[in-house]
Amino acid sequence: MKSYIAAGLLLVGLAMPALAAEQHYAVKDTVGNCSVIDVHPSPTKVSGLTILGNRSGYDSEAAAQKALGSGAGCKGTIERA
Numbered sequence: 001m002k003s004y005i006a007a008g009l010l011l012v013g014l015a016m017p018a019l020a021a022e023q024h025y026a027v028k029d030t031v032g033n034c035s036v037i038d039v040h041p042s043p044t045k046v047s048g049l050t051i052l053g054n055r056s057g058y059d060s061e062a063a064a065q066k067a068l069g070s071g072a073g074c075k076g077t078i079e080r081a
Contacts, residue, residue: 023057024064032075036064 027041027049028034034052041049053067068077 023059024061025057026052026064026067028052028074032073033078034068034074034076035078036061036068 022038023040025037025040026034027037029050030048037049040057041047041051044050053064053070058064058067068074
């Protein structure tokens with residue numbers, strides 16, 4: 001019985017990241033182009049990306065897009081394909 005409980009807890013633990021809410025980040029590159037991405041960017045010195053607005057990310061892509069339009073100093077916007 002204990003092995004079933006342990007296996008169940010292990011399964012739940014492995015499934016939790018898949019159930020996590022997706023985050024969207026508004027970012028600006030070194031040239032000044034802005035975009036919305038779905039993964040947390042590496043530190044600025046490595047990736048060249050600066051997070052705009054909420055550093056914890058946005059729950060929706062629309063909210064991240066709104067952050068791009070809030071006077072972030074973007075020279076251009078790179079849209080998703």
